[in-house]
Structure formats: C-alpha cells, structure tokens
Amino acid sequence: MSLLEMAQESLSKFVKIEAVHHDVEEATALESLYVELNGLALTIKQLANNVKVLHKGGVALSPTAEIQVAIELVENVAARFSEETNSKTLTKGRRWSLLIRKLEGLVTQVKDMQTKDWSKFFKDNFFGGVSPDQRRAVLPPTPENAKLLEQYSKLFQQYINYRSKIPQDACEFETLRSLSRQLAQIKFQEDVPINVRKFFEATSAGASLDLLTNEVIDWLRKNNLLGSYVVRARIN
Secondary structure: OHHHHHHHHHHHHHHOOHHHHHHHHHHHHHHHHHHHHHHHHHHHHHHHHHHHHHHHHOOOOOOHHHHHHHHHHHHHOOOOOOOHOOOOHHHHHOHHHHHHHHHHHHHHHOOOOOOOOHHHOOOOHHOOOHHHHHHHHHOOOOOOHHHHHHHHHHHHHHHHHHHHHOOOOHHHHHHHHHHHHHHHHHOOOOOOOHEEEHHHHHHHHOOOOHHHHHHHHHHHHHOOOOOOOOOOOOOO
C-alpha cells in the first residue's frame, strides 16, 4: 500500500466525527486534526500523480528513502486510533507532531526530487533553443524571419512554461512533445549575404540606393521580394 493510500485510509477514520459519541469539544479537536492532515494528504496526492505521469513519460525518478519510514509511522498512528478513537490518542506525547513533521519533511524531499529529475529530463530531451529575444538579436531582419519569429514566439511562450511545471497528465505531456517538435522544425534564414543583411537593417529607417547592390537585387528577386520595396525620394 502506498503512502498516499495509507494517508487516505487514516483520514477516512479520522473524519468520521459523527460516529464518535463525544462532546462538541472532542468533535472540534478531531476536525482540527483532520484539516491539518488533509492539507498534507492533498499535496501527497498531487505528488503521487506526478510520479505516475513522469513514470509513463519515461522520466527516471530518484529514490526517496523516507517513504517507508513515513508509511510505517502512518500505519502505527492509524492502528492506535482504531483501538481508541479519540483525539487524545492522536495527540498523546509527540505522536501527532512527529507524524506531521515527518509528512512535511517527506513532501519537501519529494518535491525537490521531482523538480530536479524533471529539470534534467526537460533539458536532455526537449527543445534547447534560445528565447525569441535572443533569436531576434542575431537574425537578419528579413520578412521571412519576421514571420517565423512570430510563430516561434507563440510556441516558445507555451513551451517554456513546462520547464518548471510538470505535466499533469498524458495529454499535457504530448502537448509538450508537440511544442518541442514544432520549435525544432522552424528554420530561420541565417545564411544571408552581408550586403543583404545591411540592406534589411537599414530599411526600417530608409535604405539608401547605394545599399541596393546587384547582389541584393538578385537575392530579393530569388526570394520573391523585389516587388515588396519601392524607391522614394528623401525630403530634406
């Protein structure tokens, strides 16, 4: 039985306040303990779901040594509570504080482990390109690159969210894989002659005719862009 199942089984016993024939004070005490444990149980449930998704996605997960210790502690507290169903059974000595501290420590350890394992898997298996701003800084400002950069930016914004966010199900995992493939398939115009690059860099402010060399004209014609530019006289 997993830690999550153990915690849920214990919770199902703790929350049956209506079955405990004691006074309101006792019911209130049990409810307070339930609320505290339930918060941890929900977090453990999320971490357990992460394990399933990551495992199915082929992510190698680091072992967590504290899980067995936590399971045994939950089993022990649950067994004592089954024998005598009152809040004092749970809070006697350091029993409850030890349980909560152990589960909180386990949650922290598993979260850190999953974050590190996911970060490594993400880095090793998905698109490793730079941000749109970094791309834009080194690319020739051609019309084709402008169009591709717009597409790249939209995909990258969705994609990068997963770097620190573990997919919640198989569907999200496949979405991530698809985004990674689409980004990798974008091929920018990087091998552009220096004179063509200078021409495009100047067009935003108005390129002079001396930049419109035969090489530039041939390149524009070859890329079906010659008709996209017109000559205007500069007004002094």
